[in-house]
Amino acid sequence: MLSVDFSFAERFVSGEQIKSIYDEVFQAHKKIHEDKVFEPIGWLDLPKKYDKKVVDEIIIEAQNIRKNCDVFIVIGIGGSYLGARAAIEFLHSNNYNLLENTPKIFFVGNSISSDELYEIMQICKNKSVCINVISKSGTTTEPAIAFRFFRDFLESVYGKSGAKERIYCTTDSGSNLKKLADEMGYKTFIIPQNIGGRYSVLSPVGLFPMAVTGIDVKKVLGGALNALTDYSIYGENLNDCYKYAAIRNLFYRQGKVTEIMVGYHPKMHYFTEWWKQLFGESEGKNGRGIFPASAIFSTDLHSLGQYIQQGLRNLFETVINVKKTNNDLIISESQNNADGLNYLSGKSVNFVNQKALEATLLAHTNGGVPNIVLNLDSFSEENFGYLVYFFEKACAVSACLLGVNPFNQPGVENYKKEMFKLLGKPNF
Amino acid sequence: MLSVDFSFAERFVSGEQIKSIYDEVFQAHKKIHEDKVFEPIGWLDLPKKYDKKVVDEIIIEAQNIRKNCDVFIVIGIGGSYLGARAAIEFLHSNNYNLLENTPKIFFVGNSISSDELYEIMQICKNKSVCINVISKSGTTTEPAIAFRFFRDFLESVYGKSGAKERIYCTTDSGSNLKKLADEMGYKTFIIPQNIGGRYSVLSPVGLFPMAVTGIDVKKVLGGALNALTDYSIYGENLNDCYKYAAIRNLFYRQGKVTEIMVGYHPKMHYFTEWWKQLFGESEGKNGRGIFPASAIFSTDLHSLGQYIQQGLRNLFETVINVKKTNNDLIISESQNNADGLNYLSGKSVNFVNQKALEATLLAHTNGGVPNIVLNLDSFSEENFGYLVYFFEKACAVSACLLGVNPFNQPGVENYKKEMFKLLGKPNF
Numbered sequence: 048m049l050s051v052d053f054s055f056a057e058r059f060v061s062g063e064q065i066k067s068i069y070d071e072v073f074q075a076h077k078k079i080h081e082d083k084v085f086e087p088i089g090w091l092d093l094p095k096k097y098d099k100k101v102v103d104e105i106i107i108e109a110q111n112i113r114k115n116c117d118v119f120i121v122i123g124i125g126g127s128y129l130g131a132r133a134a135i136e137f138l139h140s141n142n143y144n145l146l147e148n149t150p151k152i153f154f155v156g157n158s159i160s161s162d163e164l165y166e167i168m169q170i171c172k173n174k175s176v177c178i179n180v181i182s183k184s185g186t187t188t189e190p191a192i193a194f195r196f197f198r199d200f201l202e203s204v205y206g207k208s209g210a211k212e213r214i215y216c217t218t219d220s221g222s223n224l225k226k227l228a229d230e231m232g233y234k235t236f237i238i239p240q241n242i243g244g245r246y247s248v249l250s251p252v253g254l255f256p257m258a259v260t261g262i263d264v265k266k267v268l269g270g271a272l273n274a275l276t277d278y279s280i281y282g283e284n285l286n287d288c289y290k291y292a293a294i295r296n297l298f299y300r301q302g303k304v305t306e307i308m309v310g311y312h313p314k315m316h317y318f319t320e321w322w323k324q325l326f327g328e329s330e331g332k333n334g335r336g337i338f339p340a341s342a343i344f345s346t347d348l349h350s351l352g353q354y355i356q357q358g359l360r361n362l363f364e365t366v367i368n369v370k371k372t373n374n375d376l377i378i379s380e381s382q383n384n385a386d387g388l389n390y391l392s393g394k395s396v397n398f399v400n401q402k403a404l405e406a407t408l409l410a411h412t413n414g415g416v417p418n419i420v421l422n423l424d425s426f427s428e429e430n431f432g433y434l435v436y437f438f439e440k441a442c443a444v445s446a447c448l449l450g451v452n453p454f455n456q457p458g459v460e461n462y463k464k465e466m467f468k469l470l471g472k473p474n475f
Numbered sequence: 476m477l478s479v480d481f482s483f484a485e486r487f488v489s490g491e492q493i494k495s496i497y498d499e500v501f502q503a504h505k506k507i508h509e510d511k512v513f514e515p516i517g518w519l520d521l522p523k524k525y526d527k528k529v530v531d532e533i534i535i536e537a538q539n540i541r542k543n544c545d546v547f548i549v550i551g552i553g554g555s556y557l558g559a560r561a562a563i564e565f566l567h568s569n570n571y572n573l574l575e576n577t578p579k580i581f582f583v584g585n586s587i588s589s590d591e592l593y594e595i596m597q598i599c600k601n602k603s604v605c606i607n608v609i610s611k612s613g614t615t616t617e618p619a620i621a622f623r624f625f626r627d628f629l630e631s632v633y634g635k636s637g638a639k640e641r642i643y644c645t646t647d648s649g650s651n652l653k654k655l656a657d658e659m660g661y662k663t664f665i666i667p668q669n670i671g672g673r674y675s676v677l678s679p680v681g682l683f684p685m686a687v688t689g690i691d692v693k694k695v696l697g698g699a700l701n702a703l704t705d706y707s708i709y710g711e712n713l714n715d716c717y718k719y720a721a722i723r724n725l726f727y728r729q730g731k732v733t734e735i736m737v738g739y740h741p742k743m744h745y746f747t748e749w750w751k752q753l754f755g756e757s758e759g760k761n762g763r764g765i766f767p768a769s770a771i772f773s774t775d776l777h778s779l780g781q782y783i784q785q786g787l788r789n790l791f792e793t794v795i796n797v798k799k800t801n802n803d804l805i806i807s808e809s810q811n812n813a814d815g816l817n818y819l820s821g822k823s824v825n826f827v828n829q830k831a832l833e834a835t836l837l838a839h840t841n842g843g844v845p846n847i848v849l850n851l852d853s854f855s856e857e858n859f860g861y862l863v864y865f866f867e868k869a870c871a872v873s874a875c876l877l878g879v880n881p882f883n884q885p886g887v888e889n890y891k892k893e894m895f896k897l898l899g900k901p902n903f
Contacts, residue, residue, distance in 0.1 A: 125777025142594045144573065158774045159831055160740045161824035165802035166570045189773055191814035192824060195807055227813035244777075304787055305733065305766060312588045324778035331782025338733060338782060338790070340768055345617060346586045348890055349553025349672075350752035354759025354766060356886030359732055362766070374593035379623055385655035386619035390900050396589035396620060399898065403587055406893035414889065458784030461842065462776055465834035470827065472818050 048273060048423065048433045051287040053294065055408050055418040056363070060297045068293045068448070069285070075447030076281045076289070085447075085454050089241030090439055093249050094271035094432070101236065102264060105251060108215065108234065109258035116213075117149060117174040120167070120197055121256050122156035123181035124189045125324060127217075130248025130435070131256035133321040137431055138262050141314045150177070152260060156193030164196055176201060179259075181217040181252055183238060185224025188463070207231075217251050243454050245325050248435055263428050270432030278440050288437050291365075291419060292444040295337065298363045298417060299449070305338040307355070309366045311404055314426070316343055318367070322438055329446045329453045336449065345403050356414045363417040367434070368404055371425040372397045476701060476851065476861045479715040481722065483836050483846040484791070488725045496721045496876070497713070503875030504709045504717070513875075513882050517669030518867055521677050522699035522860070529664065530692060533679060536643065536662065537686030544641075545577060545602040548595070548625055549684050550584035551609035552617045553752060555645075558676025558863070559684035561749035565859055566690050569742045578605070580688060584621030592624055604629060607687075609645040609680055611666060613652025616891070635659075645679050671882050673753045676863055691856050698860025706868050716865050719793075719847060720872040723765065726791045726845060727877070733766040735783070737794045739832055742854070744771055746795070750866055757874045757881045764877065773831050784842045791845040795862070796832055799853040800825045 078084040079091065112119060121128055132154055135143060144151045153167050178201065180194045201210035214233040218224040219240060228235045236251035247253065249271055254264045278288040285293060295306060306326070308319045319341035330336035342351050355362060378399075380392040391399060408418050421437075423430045446453030467475035506512040507519065540547060549556055560582055563571060572579045581595050606629065608622045629638035642661040646652040647668060656663045664679035675681065677699055682692045706716040713721060723734060734754070736747045747769035758764035770779050783790060806827075808820040819827060836846050849865075851858045874881030895903035 124774065129778065140590065140594055142591075142598070145598055146594060157777075158739075158741055158771065159824060159828035160742075160800070161804045161828070162568065162800045162802055163570075163741050164804055164824060166568055166574060170570070170573055185813060186815045188816070188827070189777075191816045192806060192819070192827065194814065195809060195816065196804065199807055223813045223815070227811065230811070304789065311586075313586055313591050314588075320778065327779045327782040327786075331779075331784075331786030333785065334788060336782055336786035338768070338787065339779070340766070343586065345890075346552065349585075349617075349887065350557065350748065351755045351759075351767070352890065353884045353886045354755040354764055356759075356889050357761065358755075358759030358764040359766065360762060361732065372588070372590045374590055376589045376592055376624065378620060379627055381623060383655065383658070385613060385651045386622065387614045387651070388616070388619045388623065391620070391898065394898075396587060396592060399616070399620065400587035400589070402897040403890070403894050406897050407890045409893045410889040414886070456781045458781045458842070459777065461784050461838040462773075462780065462831070462835045465837045466831050469830040469834050470819065470822075 048270065048430055049287070049437060050422045051291060052420040052422060053290065055412045055420060056294050058412060059301070059417040060294055064297055065290070065293055068297060071448055072285060072289050072293050072444065073281055075444045078447050079443050080279070085452050087241040087243050087454055089239050090243070090246035090249070092275070093242065094268050094275045094436060097249070097268060101251060102254065102268070105236065105255050105258050105264065109255065112150060112177050112259050113261065115175060116177040117151065118171050118176045119150040119152045119256070119259050120171070120176060120178040121152060121154045121181065122178060122190045122193045122197065123154070124157040124187060126244030126247050127181040127190065127252055128154045128157050129317065129321040129324055130253035133317040134248070134253060134257045134262060134267070134431055135260050136314045136317045137426060138428060139260060141316060143260070148260065150259065152256065155197070156180070156190035159189055159192065164193060168196065168200055171200065177213045177215065179215040179217060179255060180224065182224055183219045183222060183244065185218055185222045185227065188466070215255065217255060245328055246439055248321070249432070266428035267432035270429030271436040273429070274433045274436035274440070278437065288441045289444055292441045292448060294419065295363070296445060296448040299337050303361055303363045303417070305340055305362050307362060307364045308339065308341045309364050310343050311345070311400055312369065312372070313343055313346070315367065315369070325438060325442050326445070328456045328459070329442045330449055330451060332451050332458060335451060344407060348407065355411055355416055360415045363419070364411060365419045365421065366404065366408070367421045367423065369423045369426055370401065373426060476698065476858055477715070477865060478850045479719060480848040480850060481718065483840045483848060484722050486840060487729070487845040488722055492725055493718070493721055496725060499876055500713060500717050500721050500872065501709055503872045506875050507871050508707070513880050515669040515671050515882055517667050518671070518674035518677070520703070521670065522696050522703045522864060525677070525696060529679060530682065530696070533664065533683050533686050533692065537683065540578060540605050540687050541689065543603060544605040545579065546599050546604045547578040547580045547684070547687050548599070548604060548606040549580060549582045549609065550606060550618045550621045550625065551582070552585040552615060554672030554675050555609040555618065555680055556582045556585050557745065557749040557752055558681035561745040562676070562681060562685045562690060562695070562859055563688050564742045564745045565854060566856060567688060569744060571688070576688065578687065580684065583625070584608070584618035587617055587620065592621060596624065596628055599628065605641045605643070607643040607645060607683060608652065610652055611647045611650060611672065613646055613650045613655065616894070643683065645683060673756055674867055674882075676749070677860070694856035695860035698857030699864040701857070702861045702864035702868070706865065716869045717872055720869045720876060722847065723791070724873060724876040727765050731789055731791045731845070733768055733790050735790060735792045736767065736769045737792050738771050739773070739828055740797065740800070741771055741774070743795065743797070753866060753870050754873070756884045756887070757870045758877055758879060760879050760886060763879060772835060776835065783839055783844055788843045791847070792839060793847045793849065794832065794836070795849045795851065797851045797854055798829065801854060
């Protein structure tokens with residue numbers, strides 16, 4: 048499914064250097080698989096041990112929504128929306144809402160922007176609307192604010208009894224939101240307790256919105272299961288997932304402290320956003336961590352390209368190369384050839400995109416920026432699931448190599464505490 | 476219009492340190508204003524010296540398009556689309572195309588994604604379509620490919636004679652595209668020769684698409700003119716623009732090599748993208764430069780927030796605080812208060828957003844990340860123009876302080892050369 052090309056990275060780290068870190072990788076592997084040093088670790092076996100009844104239920108409810116709703120509102124922040132949004136754009140399109148798909152899907156409650164809330168409520172007018180509020184606690188400020196507005200909106204249109212048929216809660220079993228849902232009669236999906244937010248895309252958190260857009264979530268889980276199998280074994284040769292973790296850690300020790308995750312299609316933008324949370328929250332602590340940045344090429348070759356080619360040499364890139372597009376197009380012949388493009392007549396656009404990718408690998412590595420290339424054949428559900436698990440596992444191992452806890456995020460509380468004080472929240 | 480708060484930065488640089496760089500700032504000011512060491516410098520006086528007849532023509536043509544077109548396609552990459560897109564989202568919305576505005580606006584030719592081209596062409600079916608191809612040369616690969624497809628599309632629907640009434644070219648006076656336009660009878664807007672791509676937003680490159688969405692471009696230029704006036708003088712106290720350049724350069728010398736441009740509204744995302752090109756291409760050369768990153772808060776406080784709070788201490792942030800939103804909303808009271816949010820009942824969403832901003836300034840500076848805050852009262856045309864000019868000027872001065880040419884981008888050619896070789900382009 049996934050093949051990783053390390054050749055553009057191995058110009059910057061020797062085989063000896065990679066070998067020198069083998070034992071640390073093994074210790075990380077043991078910490079995760081045997082010693083269970085860090086919690087929550089439920090994501091590790093999730094593709095094998097997920098509750099099949101819950102997934103079937105997700106699929107049935109999603110089909111109902113697809114039949115009955117024009118607009119599906121997903122309320123959540125951070126890990127509660129990034130995975131689903133990444134999947135929907137990767138597997139459909141960044142133009143999903145404009146391509147006359149039903150239901151249209153909007154992500155709110157991931158900012159405190161009144162304009163955003165107002166506009167999405169405008170769009171919902173005279174439409175059949177369902178909402179999925181995703182919050183482990185139900186008390187996170189951003190989604191809680193959005194949920195108040197959209198619940199009021201639904202109740203004003205459908206009444207309390209009509210609204211309750213249109214509200215789906217994805218939450219922890221003992222949460223305030225779960226209690227509210229039980230009291231009001233909202234349908235609920237429970238997030239397994241041993242799964243953290245940024246590792247939750249393969250739980251109901253990500254699967255339900257995916258299913259609402261018609262994604263075959265069993266195929267996504269199947270892809271992840273293949274990755275689980277491929278990356279569970281520690282052998283004499285590092286598997287590709289562990290090797291990625293090892294090499295990026297060696298780069299860090301060389302002073303390459305920023306990693307740019309690169310895609311070659313606009314529909315991959317939110318995958319890179321999901322990745323940024325996964326690695327940023329897992330690694331960025333104790334004064335350490337690789338800074339996660341992202342780019343879409345060739346778009347950003349005309350923006351960040353100059354810096355990457357010739358700026359400060361503290362960067363490396365990880366490139367996701369999806370080789371086949373859904374709709375390829377052939378470049379036509381032009382009579383006057385004013386654009387000088389006739390040498391490409393008869394070639395496909397995706398062929399040119401592939402050559403841009405190959406060329407950029409050469410240019411950037413020649414400029415002193417190592418590249419790791421993840422090759423996938425197509426934008427399939429299996430490949431999405433596989434890629435997700437690849438990065439989840441690589442992230443856990445990477446954080447262990449860095450000497451930090453991959454699964455906590457103590458620093459996220461700091462702005463919240465200051466905000467609660469300023470807002471006069473009781474007990475702050 | 477703009478007031479800059481340096482207090483969260485001055486905990487990290489002393490008044491003495493700022494003074495120590497005064498002379499370098501003065502040298503930079505002289506290089507730009509008097510010695511004209513670097514070219515092209517046409518952006519410097521543009522808000523004062525722009526061709527008023529051209530702007531009037533832009534407004535008239537834009538009104539025609541607003542009357543007659545459902546869809547307006549902007550073909551361009553890098554500086555040929557980022558400024559216009561930044562303006563349209565900043566002044567309207569990131570949801571512009573969904574809010575039943577006419578014409579809808581799509582940006583293509585900024586990638587080599589066949590799916591993207593295919594999808595936008597699908598959306599154009601049975602719509603009245605006009606296109607604006609923006610390319611200094613007319614031979615840049617990405618927009619040239621897109622233009623072939625959209626020209627063929629228009630000609631297949633309207634015939635050659637109908638199509639020519641719907642094609643607008645923004646290009647250099649002597650370019651291949653200009654020649655083609657003259658031959659075919661396309662309407663043309665000329666890009667003044669002494670203005671580079673990333674400094675072109677206040678030229679027809681940015682103004683025409685803005686005007687098509689109903690933005691008052693004269694107000695944008697008026698705002699820029701105010702900034703030009705405010706930031707042209709070198710006095711005993713640095714003006715805010717020069718002080719921003721000075722302080723960010725001092726941070727760089729302290730090892731703070733990544734700057735995160737932060738907005739608090741989803742509609743500011745493309746402004747940060749425009750800024751990333753401006754600074755990345757201007758500074759990232761000769762093995763130097765501040766890496767330009769971006770974030771939208773509070774969204775990304777649940778993604779990059781952990782890293783910023785507690786990761787590697789090589790960051791600083793520049794925060795754009797737009798205080799007033801277009802549509803503020805009041806948070807309602809909830810009977811059961813399951814979300815614990817009733818302490819906010821009666822408060823507005825934007826009030827909470829402001830407190831999140833203030834809280835984050837405290838949390839991040841306490842965590843060792845300096846913050847510079849640019850305060851604006853609202854999302855107005857004047858403020859957009861002012862902000863654009865603030866950053867253009869700051870960027871030129873910053874690059875001079877860094878000892879690099881602010882206006883060239885030699886590294887952007889590297890991937891192109893490799894690509895042309897791989898594609899078998901004649902003479903490569």
